[in-house]
Amino acid sequence: MNINEKFNFNFPTQIRFGVGVIGELADYLKSNGIKNPLLVTDPLVRELNLFKKITSDLKRQNISVEVFSEVHKNPIKSDVLAGKECYQVTGRDAILGIGGGVALDVARAIALSINHHRDLFDYDDLIGGDKYVTEPIPHFVTIPTTAGTGSEVGRSAIISEDETKKKRILFAPSLMAKMVFADPRLTMDLPPFVTAATGMDALTHNMEAYLSKNWHPMCSGIALEGIRLIGESLQTATLQPDLPSRSRMLMASMMGAIAFQKGLGIVHSLAHPLSSLLDTHHGLANAINLPYGLEFNYEDNEDSFDQMGLVLGFNKGEGKKVLSYISELNVRLGLPIRLSDIGVKDGHIATLSALAIADFCHPNNPKPVSETDFERLYRAAL
Structure with missing residues (x-):
């Protein structure tokens, strides 16, 4: 792999891979008419310089940014509902998941919840809930900062019940990101x-x-x-x-x-x-x-x-x-x-x-x- 090159490929969704591709994010959002994205991350990533640079670059290009990071280490249903409320109250028009598996799972579950109004766990794939995923989701972009779960290219989110901590799987092909920005430089700060x-x-x-x-x-x-x-x-x-x-x-x-x-x-x-x-x-x-x-x-x-x-x-x-x-x-x-x-x-x-x-x-x-x-x-x- 030549790390000085950048690549486009689709499998299973569109992926922009290479050192520095995160610098193309603002232009991508503007070309898709996105002006007010919700950035979903976790409390640790929110404090990293890489995240602060992403937000400052977007703001500098007149993209209004709202950040939601109130998520647990093993995400629960109330995290998703709080993110949905943040999206709606602040008038967002897209969702960007930035981080590891936790942030990307919560971001995907929030995306599902915006136009689907049943109880969140009615959509649990293990009980046939995927049949209720019938509406489009907001424009959804994933930006991994870890090399582990691979959630950026996934179609599911694992969210736990608040009380029992039982894990539920929210799944549908339509939950896949429209674009993945996979920039290896974003993983360099990981301890x-x-x-x-x-x-x-x-x-x-x-x-x-x-x-x-x-x-x-x-x-x-x-x-x-x-x-x-x-x-x-x-x-x-x-x-x-x-x-x-x-x-x-x-x-x-x-x-x-x-x-x-x-x-x-x-x-x-x-x-x-x-x-x-x-x-x-x-x-x-x-x-x-x-x-x-x-x-x-x-x-x-x-x-x-x-x-x-x-x-x-x-x-x-x-x-x-x-x-x-x-x-x-x-x-x-x-x-x-x-x-x-x-x-x-x-x-x-x-x-x-x-x-x-x-x-x-x-x-x-x-x-x-x-x-x-x-x-x-x-x-x-x-």
């Missing part, structure tokens, strides 16, 4: 821990998508290339960041989000309850659980592990080395490697296991998973 955790999230997306039992050869190919890019880039992006490594990570993150239309699996079902119950960062939860989920899936899927091993630089037939590679990668990145390191106690395991078996990801796992399996894996990771 090492966030870079590592979000990078492991992207790796988990690609690996679980590749292993998913569902048939989607295009997604499988994308996932393998995403794994290769992360394997050659994540450690450098975390410990000695430069634009080439950050560029490859940003691309691999989007590839993971595209690939997981094929499905995810056991690792995400292990990780989601940690976010719901203990407010654990999603990428970190995936990172800790990934070695255990992969070990569970290794038997009967040796050929798939061999393919992942090849793109990670192992010899033919050495797929089992992927298991130790992931554990060692977490150590090299400075991430916690045990659930006990992030506050999980033995008394949490029964509740976590019950939440995991109810999760929506493991039905796509290459092997069936029981609640007993989840209990055993949590104890192994403890």
Whole structure:
């Protein structure tokens, strides 16, 4: 990848990729008649110089900016409703999601809510709510500042219930951004821990998508290339960041989000309850659980592990080395490697296991998973 070039491509939506493309945002908005966008972000990104520069550049070009950043680390329904009210009260005409997965999920859910007036969770895809997504959404642009979730190219938002923290999926093809500005320079200010955790999230997306039992050869190919890019880039992006490594990570993150239309699996079902119950960062939860989920899936899927091993630089037939590679990668990145390191106690395991078996990801796992399996894996990771 030549980091001095800028690229246009559509998959699944229009993406403007390259160092410096964020400088084209104002012209893009003006060419689409947008004068009063709502910028949706999170409290941390709002204070970064990169965000302040985006807002000042827009204002300098006579674009009126309103910022909404009152969101939780694991976003909840009331965050979305507050954003909807902000959009309406301040007379906005477009929504720009700027940040990582949290900001982009909330931005997408706000976009859904503007012209859809049922209860937000009536649109939950897991109960067939996508059939109610019938109206257009406001002009929606995504601008990632992390290389993890790939939410910028997604069509869904994961929002939790306020009280129970149960995760709901809002999904429809019409929720896709009209334009993605993917500028690797915007990820350069990420601290090492966030870079590592979000990078492991992207790796988990690609690996679980590749292993998913569902048939989607295009997604499988994308996932393998995403794994290769992360394997050659994540450690450098975390410990000695430069634009080439950050560029490859940003691309691999989007590839993971595209690939997981094929499905995810056991690792995400292990990780989601940690976010719901203990407010654990999603990428970190995936990172800790990934070695255990992969070990569970290794038997009967040796050929798939061999393919992942090849793109990670192992010899033919050495797929089992992927298991130790992931554990060692977490150590090299400075991430916690045990659930006990992030506050999980033995008394949490029964509740976590019950939440995991109810999760929506493991039905796509290459092997069936029981609640007993989840209990055993949590104890192994403890």
